Amino acid sequence: MAQHDRPLSPHLQVYRWQITMTMSILHRITGVGLGIGTLLMAYWLIAIFAGPEAFDTAQDLLGSIIGRIILFGFTFSLAYHFCNGIRHLAWDIGRGFELPQVHATGWIVVVSSIVLTLAIWILGYAVRGSL
Amino acid sequence: MSLRTPLNHARGLGSAKEGTQHWWHQRLTALALLPLAVWFIVSLITLADATYEDVIDWLSSPIVAGLMLLWIFAVFYHLKLGLQVVVEDYVHTEWRKITSLILVTFATITLGLACALAVLWVWLAG
Numbered sequence: 104m105a106q107h108d109r110p111l112s113p114h115l116q117v118y119r120w121q122i123t124m125t126m127s128i129l130h131r132i133t134g135v136g137l138g139i140g141t142l143l144m145a146y147w148l149i150a151i152f153a154g155p156e157a158f159d160t161a162q163d164l165l166g167s168i169i170g171r172i173i174l175f176g177f178t179f180s181l182a183y184h185f186c187n188g189i190r191h192l193a194w195d196i197g198r199g200f201e202l203p204q205v206h207a208t209g210w211i212v213v214v215s216s217i218v219l220t221l222a223i224w225i226l227g228y229a230v231r232g233s234l
Numbered sequence: 235m236s237l238r239t240p241l242n243h244a245r246g247l248g249s250a251k252e253g254t255q256h257w258w259h260q261r262l263t264a265l266a267l268l269p270l271a272v273w274f275i276v277s278l279i280t281l282a283d284a285t286y287e288d289v290i291d292w293l294s295s296p297i298v299a300g301l302m303l304l305w306i307f308a309v310f311y312h313l314k315l316g317l318q319v320v321v322e323d324y325v326h327t328e329w330r331k332i333t334s335l336i337l338v339t340f341a342t343i344t345l346g347l348a349c350a351l352a353v354l355w356v357w358l359a360g
Contacts, residue, residue: 152352230282
């Protein structure tokens with residue numbers, strides 16, 4: 104049914120950007136990003152199974168500069184998807200639909216995600232005792 | 235005169251064809267993932283300075299193994315449900331959509347099983 108390329112009226116090019124649509128698409132993007140992250144988790148778990156040499160290689164890769172940058176990105180994706188997920192669950196039971204509430208909870212999610220991400224990494228470095 | 239009920243007429247329409255169970259299971263796995271994710275991240279933080287032996291010790295606990303299996307199952311099922319919606323939203327050529335959905339289902343099951351087997355092996359075989 105959708106094989107014909109009929110013209111679409113402009114949408115993204117003309118609609119004013121708002122926090123609601125931004126957070127919605129970010130929820131999807133972080134979700135897909137986390138999905139890709141499961142590959143890293145699988146790699147780590149299988150490295151544990153494969154033995155100490157494989158595990159050390161995995162730790163070195165994940166602990167490299169690039170690895171840590173990727174892990175930081177995944178931490179933020181998880182924090183954001185987690186917090187916005189709670190916002191979604193509240194909507195699912197019918198709460199928080201008034202527009203001021205949508206905006207307020209939206210900003211709470213954004214700030215919480217950043218704070219959570221930083222807290223997790225600071226704690227992680229504290230446990231390690233070094234950089 | 236059609237003998238179809240209105241419900242029968244509505245069923246099977248739309249890009250997904252059906253979705254109540256999908257909707258509920260997505261919320262169920264989301265709910266389960268709230269405490270499981272907290273536990274997983276806290277665990278990873280405590281393992282930030284872990285040696286290989288520390289990690290093996292951590293996974294040797296049946297509680298840890300059990301929680302890991304719950305986490306793995308919930309993550310990959312939630313991921314499968316989420317990716318399914320993404321495919322249904324953006325892929326409109328029927329054969330491409332069906333192929334993508336099959337790939338998503340198989341990939342999440344396979345990856346989830348691989349993770350679960352790794353956990354079980356380490357837990358049972360040390």
